[in-house]
Amino acid sequence: MVRNDYRTPIYLQLREIIRNKIEDGEYMPGTAIPSENKLAETFGINRVTIRNAVDALVHEGLLRRVQGKGVFVVGRKNELSIEDHAGFESKAELSDSRISVKELNKTIREAGNKYANLFGLEPEDEIYYIRQLQYINGVETSIEDFFIPKQILPTLDTINSSVFSFRDISSFYGIRLKKMTQTLRIIKGSAKIRKMLNIPEGVAVLLLECDFYNENGRIIAHSISNIRSDMQSFTVSMHK
Amino acid sequence: MTLMKTPPGMEAIEKLEDFIVVNRLKAHTRIPSEKDLCDMWGVSRSTLRQAVDELVENGFLYRVMNKGVFVSEKKYPRDMAGVDAMVRDLIDQGNDVSKHIISMNEIEATKQISRKLMVKLGARVYEIIRCRVINDVPCTIETTYINAEKYPGFTDLYSETASMDTLFKEEYNAIQTTGTEHINVTYASEEEAGVLGIEVGSPLFYASGIALDQNEEPVMFYKQLIRPDKFVFVCTVES
Numbered sequence: 157m158v159r160n161d162y163r164t165p166i167y168l169q170l171r172e173i174i175r176n177k178i179e180d181g182e183y184m185p186g187t188a189i190p191s192e193n194k195l196a197e198t199f200g201i202n203r204v205t206i207r208n209a210v211d212a213l214v215h216e217g218l219l220r221r222v223q224g225k226g227v228f229v230v231g232r233k234n235e236l237s238i239e240d241h242a243g244f245e246s247k248a249e250l251s252d253s254r255i256s257v258k259e260l261n262k263t264i265r266e267a268g269n270k271y272a273n274l275f276g277l278e279p280e281d282e283i284y285y286i287r288q289l290q291y292i293n294g295v296e297t298s299i300e301d302f303f304i305p306k307q308i309l310p311t312l313d314t315i316n317s318s319v320f321s322f323r324d325i326s327s328f329y330g331i332r333l334k335k336m337t338q339t340l341r342i343i344k345g346s347a348k349i350r351k352m353l354n355i356p357e358g359v360a361v362l363l364l365e366c367d368f369y370n371e372n373g374r375i376i377a378h379s380i381s382n383i384r385s386d387m388q389s390f391t392v393s394m395h396k
Numbered sequence: 397m398t399l400m401k402t403p404p405g406m407e408a409i410e411k412l413e414d415f416i417v418v419n420r421l422k423a424h425t426r427i428p429s430e431k432d433l434c435d436m437w438g439v440s441r442s443t444l445r446q447a448v449d450e451l452v453e454n455g456f457l458y459r460v461m462n463k464g465v466f467v468s469e470k471k472y473p474r475d476m477a478g479v480d481a482m483v484r485d486l487i488d489q490g491n492d493v494s495k496h497i498i499s500m501n502e503i504e505a506t507k508q509i510s511r512k513l514m515v516k517l518g519a520r521v522y523e524i525i526r527c528r529v530i531n532d533v534p535c536t537i538e539t540t541y542i543n544a545e546k547y548p549g550f551t552d553l554y555s556e557t558a559s560m561d562t563l564f565k566e567e568y569n570a571i572q573t574t575g576t577e578h579i580n581v582t583y584a585s586e587e588e589a590g591v592l593g594i595e596v597g598s599p600l601f602y603a604s605g606i607a608l609d610q611n612e613e614p615v616m617f618y619k620q621l622i623r624p625d626k627f628v629f630v631c632t633v634e635s
Contacts, residue, residue: 171585180507205586208596212583235578239633263400270410273418282399313397338631341471342581342599342624344453360581360599360624363454385581385599392577392631 170201170209178218178229188226189219215359217386234292238338238364238390254292257318260299261287264306264313274367274375275305282306286317289352290381296353298383308376322368322377331376335369342385349382359386408439408447413456416467423469427457455625471628472530474601480561480572483528491530498525498537498591500551502544512606512617513543520544522551527591530626534592537621543614560616570609572616577605579629582621592623599624 177183190198192206199206210227213219220228234254264282272279286302302322304312308331315325326333345361355361362383370376402410412433421427428436434444448465451457457465472491475481486493504518513521522544528536540560542550547568554563564570582602589596601622607615 169585169587171582176506176508208585211597212585215583216581233580238579238631262397264397265400265402268402268407268410269414269418273414285400285402333635335635336633338629338633340579340629340631341455342601343455346450346453358583358597362581389578389580392579393575 170195170199170206171212173199174209174213175218183229185229188228191226211358215356215386217359233389234297234387235389235391236292238340238392239336256291256294258289258291259286259316259318260289261285262313262317267305271303271305271378274303274378276374277305277307284309284312288318292388295387296384297387298381299349299352300379300381302377302379304377322379326376332371333368333376334371334373337367337369339365340390341365345382353382353384355384356386359384361385362388362390404439404443405446408437408443409450411437411439412447412451416456421467423467425467426464427467429464472535472626473630474603474622474627475630480559483559486530492532494529495556496527496529496534497556498527500524500554502551505541509541509617513541513614515543515545522547524551524554533626535623535626537588537591539619541617546613547615564609564615570615572607573610573612575605575607577603579603584621588621592621594623594625601627601629603629 174183174189177189183189189195189210192203192210195201195206196203210219210221214221214227217233218230220230222228236255263285265285267275267277267279267281267283269279271277271283272281275283277283283306284302284304286304288300288302289296290298290300302317306312309325309329312325315328317325320328323333341363342360343363345355345363349355349361362381362385364379364381364383366379366381367375368377368379412427415421416427427433430441430444430448433439434441437444448457452459452465455471456468458468459465472486473482475485483493501523503521503523505513505515505521507517509515509521510517510519513519515521522540522542524540524542526538526540527534528538544550547564547570550563553567554560561572564572580602582600584592584594584596584598584600586596588600589598592600601624602619603622604617604619606617609615
């Protein structure tokens with residue numbers, strides 16, 4: 157437990173020092189940071205602590221280790237507004253040229269118990285299941301699974317969901333998206349997902365789940381995204 | 397488009413998730429044995445095991461050696477509307493929330509702090525580091541920077557029983573309105589792991605942001621480290 161002691165000196169947080177130097181532009185993207193020995197000498201910290209701090213920033217995606225060459229600054233991560241992530245905004249309004257999407261799977265399946273309960277259907281009712289791979293600047297960053305009752309968007313199979321956002325597609329059908337709720341977790345991620353996204357050992361996965369509501373307060377779609385946490389981060393506008 | 401059969405692995409995960417929800421299984425309840433679940437759903441042992449593994453990896457279930465698989469505790473919501481909303485919600489839900497001040501100092505603004513708080517390099521700034529403890533478990537570490545020239549004496553007024561939000565409002569007439577928060581993942585350093593009672597290198601949410609006042613001037617710049625085994629970020633967007 158932390159003691160309430162105002163005199164406790166602030167322990168030197170090397171990870172934060174390096175992070176600040178990157179943010180301040182002292183360590184420029186594409187350049188190497190000082191060697192572990194040099195950092196140990198400068199800050200008077202042991203090598204293990206230095207290695208932990210550097211590892212953390214490598215896993216965060218701010219630094220990259222290059223065998224035999226040193227540790228390099230990658231620069232800023234791709235930061236996306238969380239409200240935009242799951243297609244709540246129109247693709248046209250978004251026009252984020254960094255992002256491209258590849259559709260891996262689009263099928264009709266039975267709702268099953270979970271989605272029957274979520275959407276208020278019978279387990280045998282049909283739902284669309286769409287799996288998309290999202291790239292930012294040409295690198296696989298996330299896998300997104302969409303679940304949408306067939307009765308909501310009966311001809312979704314004829315629409316290219318990698319071109320249009322869920323908001324766009326809904327509007328084609330005269331459906332007004334009223335609300336979206338999101339939850340964001342940090343998980344280890346399944347072996348399969350980690351492999352599909354080439355996630356390095358030690359890097360965590362962000363799991364973003366969204367429920368989309370129509371004007372009547374009914375859930376009309378659900379999405380689950382597995383996101384590489386070293387490739388992407390989020391911003392949220394706070395409203396009070 | 398023809399009807400495709402749901403892959404068995406996916407189906408098993410969904411059945412398991414639904415089972416917990418529909419039966420309203422409480423935290424630390426043991427789920428039925430692998431064999432019973434396999435018999436009930438007609439899935440293979442290996443498919444079921446993979447489904448359990450995935451839900452364990454995702455933090456919804458946990459394993460106890462020789463005892464079985466249990467439902468994880470529900471995580472606290474960390475509203476993306478900010479820290480104050482989080483604390484209010486937690487208290488409303490009947491949780492015991494307290495904070496410990498790790499350190500409270502007056503420092504000179506670094507380049508990063510000066511830019512965030514829009515003060516001169518080297519200007520006087522309060523740095524307050526706190527740990528929030530919920531139901532006796534340390535869950536977050538927050539570092540807050542406040543412009544000492546604009547909010548003189550803040551550290552004299554602030555204590556473990558005071559609320560920053562209230563102090564700003566009542567003593568300085570500053571109402572925190574909007575801001576942008578950045579959400580990242582970081583990994584616990586030795587000191588952080590020690591404070592939070594977790595393993596070194598465990599992933600943590602790293603939320604940082606600037607709270608603005610009614611005149612859109614920075615009130616504070618903060619960094620919050622949050623245990624992902626205790627918290628989930630939640631957000632509602634309406635249009």
